[in-house]
Amino acid sequence: MTLSIIDTGKFPRLEDMTKSELIQHLKETVKPEEGIIPAYIFSHPKVYELEMEKIFLKSWLFLAHKSEIPNKGDFVTRQMGEHSVIVTHGSDGDIHVLLNVCTHRGMKLCRMDHGNEKSFVCPYHGFNFKNTGDLAGVPFQKEVYGDTLDKSKMGLKEIRHDEYAGLIFATFNEEAVPLDEYLGDIKWYLDLAFNRAEMEVQGPPMKWVVNASWKLGSDNTISDSYHTLVSHGSIAKLGLVPSGDYSKYGYQIYTGNGHGLNLGMPNPHFAFPEELTEEYKERLSPEQWGVLEKLKNMIVCVSPHMMILISSMDFKGKQVSNTSFRLWQPKGPDKIEITQWQIVEKNATKEWKELSNQTNSLTFGASGIFEQDDSENWTDITQNSKGAYHLQENTFFNYTQGMHKKPVDDFVGPGIAYENKFNEANARAFFRNWLDQVTAE
Amino acid sequence: MKEVIELQYEIEQWLYHEAHLLDNLLFDDWLELFDEDCRYRMPLRVNLQEKDVPDFTDDTLLFDDDMETLTLRVDRLKTDLAWAETPPSRTRRNVGNVRIQEYNENQVTVKSNLLLYRSRSTEIGAELVSGERTDRLVKRSGKWRLQERTFIADQTTLGTRNLAIFV
DSSP: OOOOHHHHTOOOOGGGSOHHHHHHHHHHHOBGGGTEEEGGGGTOHHHHHHHIIIIITTSOEEEEEGGGSOSTTEEEEEEETTEEEEEEEOTTSOEEEEESSOTTTOOOOOOOSEEEOSEEEOTTTOOEEETTSOEEEOTTHHHHHTTOOOGGGOSOOBOEEEEETTEEEEESOTTSOOHHHHHTTHHHHHIIIIISSOEEEOSSOEEEEESSOHHHHHHHHHHBOGGGGTTTHHHHHTTSSSOGGGGGSEEEEEEETTEEEEEEOOOSSOOSOGGGHHHHHHHSOHHHHHHHHTOSEEEEEETTTEEEEEEEEEETTEEEEEEEEEEEEEOSTTOEEEEEEEEEETTSOHHHHHHHHHHHHHHSSTTOTTHHHHHHHHHHHHHHTOSHHHHHHTOEEEOOTTTTOOOBSOOSSSSEEEESSBOOHHHHHHHHHHHHHHTOO | OHHHHHHHHHHHHHHHHHHHHHHTTOHHHHHTTEEEEEEEEEEEEOOOSOSSSOSEEEEEEEEEEOHHHHHHHHHHHHSTTOGGGSSOOEEEEEEEEEEEEEEETTEEEEEEEEEEEEEOTTOOSOEEEEEEEEEEEEEETTEEEEEEEEEEESOSEEOSSOOOSOO
16 A cells, blocks of 8 residues: 555655546545545645546536527527537427537637527638537538538537436547436436426526636535525625524535535525416425425536526515526636526516516626625635645635535435525535546546 | 817716726715616626627526615625625726717717726736626716616636626
């Protein structure tokens, strides 16, 4: 047995390590079950490289909601790990996820955010691809290639994809378990956000860049209601929520594969449009309806980097909820592009939709008064996690909260549920899953 | 002609004064520039194929505010828990290319360009927000009040960590 680099007292220079040494170092220093999460994993370029390979090449990644591309020809461009993809509603009626790289010489084929096109013409040499990915035309083909170019082998790279509750996911990994299995029990909760009624995305996603680790977004999403006391203390001061500790009431639930949530309840008010009660009851199981009826908020993490949020507040004299979802899209070891969508009940009144959208803009999104303070935390933590001293000392952060607690067995939904949302159990589970992924052979 | 030049001057001075109030964190005074019945909105800029349609959308609003919510935002900034602006960003609003679109005695529609420089904490990297404002000002008791502002940023992905600042 060789000594770990920590035991030898040698400086762990990650850049000089082989991949297996780096994996070994991660196994020795990241100890999720003990609540030990080292600083360097939040910003080191070598760790990021490993994540891109071991997580973003392997996992199912969320790309788009089906209501964004309702008609044949509709498309959106999205990011999948480090790569741009076009998600199309093809002329054949099927959804396609196509690598946004011309198969001729690598030009980015589509530079638009969204639109409706039968085909995509490469700006470089004019190779013309159908919205199903097939290569349809090559300028002067006969003259420049003779009979040597087989167009049927030059279609855009189609990426494996599947959907649940209108959510389109894709993966670069042909060996990945089916999406249904990957999501597992988190589907029960996704239903509350996306299947409770017919839901409709409200416009294209807003995007903004924060100099932070993508993992801080996910870790906050999956487990951290505790920060609302202080980080979002201003909201309680303004009277938008009753008190600082309001956010502790409810459950923290882990459903496996790095997915989990914080579920805030009970809510003395019904936070959804009353007139849709029948639709909710019809679409949800009685247990799910029982939760929705009393729901205050729900913050779901679908690993690796998706968040779904139902939030409610007193606004203009009534209880209003809004539902949004987002990606903590990695753009480097210390940079994310937050991409946020709003979604609302299709059959809600115009007035409700406006109120719901307005509360979302006010509280979350780039200008959101909750959101703003989070970006401050994550920027500074990411910056603070850098540097030689942390590597030398193996500085770690403390994720031990709630280790003395036991899960409850009487919660109606699936997963390991703890009563009271102030707990870091889900973060420990998230980092266990993360560690297993980045250290997998 | 004289009338138009005077109006141009008056509106420019109004915009400079507004920028001064925001740059100097005088938010209560800033709120007083608004008409009670105001809208303050920031539609999303998007990349589109078509060149003959607007390259922004009202379906997604980065700000979607009225007097009540603007007041909430200002009240929040005044609490000691508004971490996003603790310490406050240094901001410098350069307002230019002021173009009056329509006017009568009591109402003016004006477009202007905004280049907003933001410095947070000790960071030396500049966070810039650039875009176009379309403002509708109405005259109330002899004073111009902002009834509607629509700001459209030039970036489709914003290069600032949040909009804890006003545009």
